[in-house]
Amino acid sequence: MRDAGLASEIRGLAKQRNAVILAHNYQRPEVQDVADFVGDSLGLSRQAAGTGADVIVFAGVHFMAETAAILAPDKLVVMPEARAGCPMADMITAVKLAAWRSEWPGVPVVTYVNSSASVKAASDVCCTSANAVEVVRSLDVPRVLFAPDRNLASWVASQLPEVDVVAWNGFCPTHDRVSAEAVMEAQREHPSAETLVHPECRPEVVALADRVLSTSQMLRRAAESEADEFVIVTEEGLLHALRKAAPRKRFHTLARTMTCPNMKLTTLEKVRDCVEALEPRVTVPADVRERALAAVERMVAIG
Numbered sequence: 001m002r003d004a005g006l007a008s009e010i011r012g013l014a015k016q017r018n019a020v021i022l023a024h025n026y027q028r029p030e031v032q033d034v035a036d037f038v039g040d041s042l043g044l045s046r047q048a049a050g051t052g053a054d055v056i057v058f059a060g061v062h063f064m065a066e067t068a069a070i071l072a073p074d075k076l077v078v079m080p081e082a083r084a085g086c087p088m089a090d091m092i093t094a095v096k097l098a099a100w101r102s103e104w105p106g107v108p109v110v111t112y113v114n115s116s117a118s119v120k121a122a123s124d125v126c127c128t129s130a131n132a133v134e135v136v137r138s139l140d141v142p143r144v145l146f147a148p149d150r151n152l153a154s155w156v157a158s159q160l161p162e163v164d165v166v167a168w169n170g171f172c173p174t175h176d177r178v179s180a181e182a183v184m185e186a187q188r189e190h191p192s193a194e195t196l197v198h199p200e201c202r203p204e205v206v207a208l209a210d211r212v213l214s215t216s217q218m219l220r221r222a223a224e225s226e227a228d229e230f231v232i233v234t235e236e237g238l239l240h241a242l243r244k245a246a247p248r249k250r251f252h253t254l255a256r257t258m259t260c261p262n263m264k265l266t267t268l269e270k271v272r273d274c275v276e277a278l279e280p281r282v283t284v285p286a287d288v289r290e291r292a293l294a295a296v297e298r299m300v301a302i303g
């Protein structure tokens with residue numbers, strides 16, 4: 001009841017402010033439900049770029065709101081919880097990336113979108129978990145530097161044996177913590193389930209997957225698959241979106257569920273306060289923005 005009252009207050013404020021509310025697939029269910037759009041970071045950024053709204057309220061983590069600001073420079077971008085960062089994105093800085101790159105002259109840098117705007121700006125091309133293999137393949141080079149996720153880098157390397165993928169030693173604490181044993185236990189418990197694994201997991205966990213997919217790809221797969229039961233190995237917020245996308249199917253998490261504490265910092269109360277006050281704002285300096293945009297646009301051109 002309290003949630004319903006808050007949600008209608010938020011919708012009213014959003015209308016008054018001409019704001020669009022974007023929520024990531026890992027957000028709390030009630031935050032997903034109040035949003036205009038729910039999706040992965042790139043899908044939401046595309047919504048941000050195409051919106052007719054004046055204000056973008058980004059319920060996610062900081063790098064995602066920055067990406068929205070990169071793609072929609074004329075909009076006011078705010079996020080309900082400014083402290084919601086991404087530990088993996090924080091594992092590399094533009095200065096560290098520049099030093100690494102100087103050790104590998106001429107080798108292109110591919111950067112996962114889970115990174116700060118300044119790290120994107122110091123990269124050649126971005127990728128998401130959905131298109132990382134395609135982006136690296138399209139470069140048609142014998143070697144790439146890949147930052148910051150070592151596990152996504154391993155997945156790309158396994159798909160493209162002809163490319164030497166040199167990985168930065170970053171990782172997502174939520175996905176990297178999952179053990180192969182925990183996945184096998186869930187598979188034993190649900191023997192007819194299809195196992196969908198996010199490529200931020202370790203290689204031995206990825207090896208147990210029926211499919212290795214980004215969150216948007218998992219949503220599509222759940223609706224399309226012949227299977228009616230799934231073991232889902234990614235942040236548990238996606239379960240809410242999966243159950244909405246395929247209401248008659250069953251989705252199982254691991255015994256110890258996977259939660260990203262940063263994603264859960266955003267609450268309905270904070271969304272309300274943010275839409276009301278139109279802060280905290282997220283901005284990207286113009287010079288950083290231009291170079292980061294170039295890296296994102298190169299990715300979008302690849303597909």
Ligand code: CIZ
Nearest residue numbers: 040041042129214215216
């Ligand atoms: O890019 C995103 O939104 C993330 C962090 C996960 C995914 O696979 O969609």
Ligand code: SF4
Nearest residue numbers: 086087088172174260
């Ligand atoms: Fe970062 Fe992992 Fe949380 Fe995603 S789930 S925001 S990669 S820490």
